[in-house]
Amino acid sequence: xxxxxxxxxxxxxxxxxxxxxxxxxTNHKDIGTMYLVFALTMLFVGGAMSFVIRAELFxxxxxxxxxxxxxxxxxxxxxxxxxxxxxPAFAGFANWMIPLQIGAxxxxxxxxNNWSFWILPFAGVMLLSTLFMEGGAPxxxxxxxxxxxxxxxxxxxxxxFSVHLxxxxxxxxxINIIVTILNLRAPGMTLMRMPMxxxxxxxxxxxxxxxxxxxxxxxxxxxxDQFFGTSFFQAAGGGDPVLFQHIFxxxxxxxxxxxxxxxxxxxxxxIPTFARKPLxxxxxxxxxxAGIAFLSFIVWAHHMFTVGMPLAGQLxxxxxxxxxxxxxxxxxxxxxxxxxxxAMTFETPMLFAIGFLFMFTIGGFSGLMLAIAPADFQYHxxxxxxxxxxxxxxxxALFAAIGGAYYWMPKWTGxxxxxKLGKIHFxxxxxFVNLTFFPQHFVGLAGMPRRIPDYSTQFADFNMMSSVxxxxxxxxxxxxxxxxxxxxxxxxxxxxxxxxxxxxxEWTVPSPAPHHTFDEPPVLK
Amino acid sequence: xxxxxxxxxxxxxxxxxxxxxxLGLLAVGWYFGFMALRLL
Numbered sequence: 001x002x003x004x005x006x007x008x009x010x011x012x013x014x015x016x017x018x019x020x021x022x023x024x025x026t027n028h029k030d031i032g033t034m035y036l037v038f039a040l041t042m043l044f045v046g047g048a049m050s051f052v053i054r055a056e057l058f059x060x061x062x063x064x065x066x067x068x069x070x071x072x073x074x075x076x077x078x079x080x081x082x083x084x085x086x087x088p089a090f091a092g093f094a095n096w097m098i099p100l101q102i103g104a105x106x107x108x109x110x111x112x113n114n115w116s117f118w119i120l121p122f123a124g125v126m127l128l129s130t131l132f133m134e135g136g137a138p139x140x141x142x143x144x145x146x147x148x149x150x151x152x153x154x155x156x157x158x159x160x161f162s163v164h165l166x167x168x169x170x171x172x173x174x175i176n177i178i179v180t181i182l183n184l185r186a187p188g189m190t191l192m193r194m195p196m197x198x199x200x201x202x203x204x205x206x207x208x209x210x211x212x213x214x215x216x217x218x219x220x221x222x223x224x225d226q227f228f229g230t231s232f233f234q235a236a237g238g239g240d241p242v243l244f245q246h247i248f249x250x251x252x253x254x255x256x257x258x259x260x261x262x263x264x265x266x267x268x269x270x271i272p273t274f275a276r277k278p279l280x281x282x283x284x285x286x287x288x289x290a291g292i293a294f295l296s297f298i299v300w301a302h303h304m305f306t307v308g309m310p311l312a313g314q315l316x317x318x319x320x321x322x323x324x325x326x327x328x329x330x331x332x333x334x335x336x337x338x339x340x341x342x343a344m345t346f347e348t349p350m351l352f353a354i355g356f357l358f359m360f361t362i363g364g365f366s367g368l369m370l371a372i373a374p375a376d377f378q379y380h381x382x383x384x385x386x387x388x389x390x391x392x393x394x395x396x397a398l399f400a401a402i403g404g405a406y407y408w409m410p411k412w413t414g415x416x417x418x419x420k421l422g423k424i425h426f427x428x429x430x431x432f433v434n435l436t437f438f439p440q441h442f443v444g445l446a447g448m449p450r451r452i453p454d455y456s457t458q459f460a461d462f463n464m465m466s467s468v469x470x471x472x473x474x475x476x477x478x479x480x481x482x483x484x485x486x487x488x489x490x491x492x493x494x495x496x497x498x499x500x501x502x503x504x505x506e507w508t509v510p511s512p513a514p515h516h517t518f519d520e521p522p523v524l525k
Numbered sequence: 526x527x528x529x530x531x532x533x534x535x536x537x538x539x540x541x542x543x544x545x546x547x548l549g550l551l552a553v554g555w556y557f558g559f560m561a562l563r564l565l
Contacts, residue, residue: 108541175548183541209548213556221560232563243563 015515023118026110028095029513031117033412035092036405038120040481042084043398045128047474049077054436054467060457070453071139072131078142082259083166084124086393089401090262091116091173094201097408098177100506100513101195103186103522108179116172123165130155141451143248144219146233146241150226157227160219167212167219174208177201186505188524192283195504199286200265203293207258210297211251218247242307249300257296260360260392261289263400264331267353270407271335273502274350275342281334288327288334295324305373306380314373321371328364332357347499348422352403355395355430363391366441381451384444390437394473395430402429402480409487410494414512417487421479428476435469 015021015030025031052073056064065073095113099106107113130137135153138144144163150156181202185194194202221232222244231237233244272279279285301309301317309317335357344350366388370376379385402425409417439462444450448459455463494511509517 109545112545171549171552175545175552178548179541179544182544183537209552210555213552214559216556217559220556221563 024114026106026114027515028099028107028110028113029412029515031107031113032092032095032097034117035088035095035120038117038124039085039089039092039401040484042080042088042124043477046077046080046085047477049073049080050470051474053077054470056453057455057463058467059464060455060460062454065453067453068136068139071141071451072137074451075138075141076127076131079127079138079163080124081393082142082255083163083170084120084127086259086397086401087170088120090201090204090259091170093197093262093266093401093404093408094173094177096412097506098180098198098201099184100411100509100517101198101504102181102184102189103505103518103524104180104184105516105518107176108184109176112172113176116169116176119165119169119172123162123169126158126165127162130159133158143245143252144222145248146222146225146244149222150234157223160223163219164216167216170208171212174205174212177205178209181205186518186521186524192286193524195265196268196279196282196285196289197262197265200261200268200289203289204258204261207254207261207293207296211254211258214247215251215255218244218251221247242304245304245307246300249303250297252303253300254293254296256389256392257292259397261292263356263360263397264289266400266404266407267335267356269504270349270353270403271338273407273499274347274353275339275344276500277338277342278503279334280337280340281330284330285334288330291327292324295320295327299324302371302373302376305376318371318373322368325364325368332361332364345500347406348417348419348426349403349407351423351426351430352399352406355426356399356403359391359395359399359430359433363388363393363396366391379444381449382444383440383448383450386450387437387440387444390440394437395433399429399433405480405484408506409484410498411506411509411511411513413488414494414510415487415491416494416498417483417491421483421486425476425479425483428479429473432469432473432476436466436473437469439463439465439469 015027016024021030022034025034052065053070056062056070095107098104127137133153133155135155137155138149138152138159140149140152152159181194181198221230224230225232225234225239231239233239233241235241268279268285299317299321301313302321305314305317335353346354366384370379370385370388406417406422443455443459443462443466446459448455448463496510497507498511499507505518505522506513508522
């Protein structure tokens with residue numbers, strides 16, 4: 001596709017030494033690494049909370065924690081996994097890979113890039129600090145519905161401010177990504193020649209700018225309701241709590257696609273490499289992503305069918321939601337067509353990609369079931385919903401992130417990772433993730449509600465299976481940490497190409513990618 | 526597009542700045558505008 005254009009004549013500086021390299025970094029690779037390390041750390045923080053949840057649910061009755069703390073755990077687990085883990089993980093991929101894939105020397109706004117990242121640890125610590133305040137952490141669920149959320153203790157303003165900070169960080173990252181892609185592409189890299197990962201992030205960044213201010217507005221209104229005497233959501237003062245649900249889900253549903261679109265992008269990079277065929281229907285994939293992004297704005301009230309709405313509203317949101325299956329199916333069929341008659345091999349990234357394909361589709365189908373308004377009256381707030389969104393987020397988004405990490409790790413570190421351990425990691429993850437979440441469909445359909453620390457004895461067996469799966473899945477991820485550390489410290493040297501003729505400009509630079517790449521733009525043939 | 530000459534770099538810098546400011550204003554405007562909608 002291009003000639004290598006990496007120059008070492010940037011003789012003025014390499015990376016700074018010591019802590020200054022990281023704290024003051026404006027280098028997209030260093031900032032990408034920090035995002036990824038932060039995300040991995042938060043995976044274990046959020047994972048520890050899921051251990052508390054699953055330990056409590058191991059058998060019926062109250063075992064370890066009181067119900068209020070249980071609710072704090074479910075809430076913080078969700079907030080941390082969404083805002084502190086999976087979004088920063090994909091921001092890390094964006095930082096590392098977008099400049100390399102479009103032939104840019106760095107992100108367009110490097111100082112703001114530093115700021116976007118460094119807000120995150122402070123916001124995360126502030127959110128976690130509420131655990132130690134009077135009244136504890138938010139216990140309203142990640143949806144932060146009033147009036148429940150307004151009943152929390154001293155931690156309320158801290159939790160709200162941390163959500164604001166996380167939003168500001170995301171918006172700045174989104175602006176940076178859009179500006180970089182629109183302005184710093186190498187000559188010849190037209191929009192329709194951009195790799196799918198870049199495309200999915202471009203659209204994701206627009207989604208972020210469109211919906212993060214809405215969440216921020218809702219949260220600000222919560223704060224003014226609590227402290228400044230307004231009644232946006234307080235019925236006693238003429239407000240309407242349901243308004244917050246509309247605001248939250250106008251943000252919340254596109255947020256789901258903010259999480260999954262970059263995952264689609266990573267899968268679209270991995271499958272062609274290991275099928276040894278170009279991505280089938282690249283342009284159709286772009287339009288499908290754009291279609292999904294558009295539809296994500298007009299489906300939000302499917303989260304609120306049971307709140308009560310006119311029949312016309314139910315029909316509209318039901319139909320618009322089911323429409324999403326069409327562009328999503330375009331993507332799934334195109335990935336399948338890419339593999340069709342390909343010379344496939346099954347290295348670890350490909351295993352995670354295929355695992356994604358099967359299990360994300362399970363989550364997609366249960367999503368279709370939930371979209372059917374009359375059926376949703378039964379499923380709503382049951383464990384079936386928990387099973388659905390965990391299938392989309394864990395073997396969906398998280399598997400894509402892990403697959404992407406294995407795929408690009410040789411480019412990042414200059415070493416091949418341990419393939420055998422990678423494969424063991426995949427199979428352990430795949431078995432345990434299904435053991436965790438598949439039984440939750442059954443207990444949900446049988447009537448077990450979500451967000452409760454105790455349950456009827458009829459659900460005991462499936463819950464025990466689910467807990468064993470969760471512990472196994474969590475512990476399996478320690479293997480990922482070991483593989484990463486081993487790969488960073490040494491191993492077989494990676495070539496520039498790493499894989500067998502993979503597509504993309506990132507494979508034209510040496511491995512590990514030098515601190516500065518594409519000081520002069522590459523030439524695209 | 527990445528450019529090499531100094532004049533082009535200056536033009537590119539301005540475009541980057543302009544795009545970023547427009548997007549930033551959109552985000553901040555939408556935040557306040559959205560809340561203002563409720564106050565109408």
